[in-house]
Amino acid sequence: MSQVPYASLDPDRVLDAVEACGLAPDGRLLALNSYENRVWQVGLEDRSFVVAKFYRPGRWSLPSLEEEHVFSRQLADAELPVVSPLVFHGRSLQTLEGFHYAITPRRGGRAPSLESAHELEWMGRLIARIHAVGGRESFRHRGRIDLEQMVVRPGQAVLTSRLLPEHLHPEYAAALQQLRQALEQRLDAVGPYRELRLHGDCHPGNVLWTDEGPHFVDFDDCRMGPAIQDLWMLAADDNAMGHLLEGYGQFAEPPLQELALVPALRAMRQIHHAGWIAARWDDPAFPPAFAFAREARWWEHHIQDLQQLAEDL
Template sequence: MTHVFAALSPTTIVAALESVGMAPAGEPFALNSYENRVLLFRDDDRCGWVAKFYRPERWSTAVIQEEHDYLLELAAAGVGVAAPLRLAGGQTLHHFGGFDFALFSQQPGQAPELEEPAHLFALGEVLGHLHGVADRRAFVHRPTLELASGAARASDEVLASGWLNADQRRAYERVAGHLVEKLEGYATPPADMIRCHGDCHLGNILGRDEVFTLVDFDDCLMAPAMQDIWMLLSINDPASWQARLSEIREGYEEHREFPGDELSLIEPLRSYRLMRYSAWLVARWQDPAFPAAFPWLAESGYVDSHIRELEQQRMWLDSSRWLG
């Protein structure tokens, strides 16, 4: 089956960039991105730019434009984000050869070190600033995080994928069903949702000298604020967790009250992400980028390992390890 990016050849990429007045000095270099195609290039002045070609038929134009408008709003408020470039006429979203694409200036720097208190404070500060702007209004077109129904859809996708044998299918159905049932008790009222980054892991945070920039808002959505915080707290040692939380909270409260009442959502949010991640991998397996990037998915032990991971997560959901 021909994958959706088969038509995005190097020639098409360069032609798309030239169509908006960009002249790459050399062939664009592909960055690690799988849902979309993201490329780095330099112009004749040696300035670095990133071109993002969106996966066709995933998001509507209105959904992508709302992402761009949100980024421009955040940037105007001084939040550290990589906002899309406005070209002549004010457009940020462009179209060429059946693809939607956008341009961003290259963001220098490295991922933060979560063992560094100053980095944790700075991360809390940028997230507090982000959320302080985010809760001024709601998204109209972007998705809303729905833990139980989203996890149920993920379970259905994994079960329909053909990756599980009979024994694995029974085990997966059992543990996934339990997790979905538990997640039904964690519905967040719409009034408590804000516009979140949505995928705030270390790969989407770049910086230097304790100043960090959030990149890749492709999954931004309405969600509880903890959706952008919990992945920075993934550590099993209670004392270290409390110390990390303290630094993040202190930075966050430079701009906004920390959502301490949402700490109980950490394990539900982790459960949701674990289930969605596997569903995403099997759903995208026909894209050649995925077997190359995730070869372990095709190994015989992956499904068993994932089921064990979900079983462990079921135990964490039944306890309150983050609140002890």
């Protein structure tokens, strides 16, 4: 895959992609904040807007992208407030000049209040309903939230990256191994849990609140995993988690056993984030956005964090 995957994605191609769907763009374009993919707000001649999302080449296979679209469409069909890709020519996943992309409606909203019991319980109810749909079948191509995806591969990306200072390689490798062993012990202690199709990246930035309530966006990281994955990033503390679970319990059995997974999931996300930066460093968008990763002291602090996480588990 090219290290500069979006070099040929200029504004003209974005407009061409929108026109290929039978829409009539008026030339108004606004690049939206996204590092993994490229996302544009596009104005149309009728004065409305759509959002064009171009998937990072090589990240997901075509079947896995189709699974994402099927899942979001199933949620929309169940009258859940999600932003689902629009269908053109019988398909929601479009292709133009090697880029897979999707067109969605533009939806606004504010960030949810993570201190509001009312809003937390509302989100808990909706997540339970999302999981009811997610539990009907399984992803075959999108992978799982597990040690291989969230620890082993990201860790290898860091170790093979030019970002990690050479003198820190042994210390990072040792900290990673220590944390992996601690994670394995925690997962063994929790025991088996049900896996289902998840949003996968359910943080406050992927929930938009309007007068009608919340709607969920960006299913780009949907995977198989435990239900608690879609709850813990919205819970600032135990009290907030209690409100989320209170709402969740109005539609489904709360995943109380999985609360013991939260420290492991938090640690896995931290490893994955560093590995993601390392793996994408040759993308021109990354060095300006994550300039701290150039500094040895950031990696020293990251290693200390991994060591502390292993002890805490």
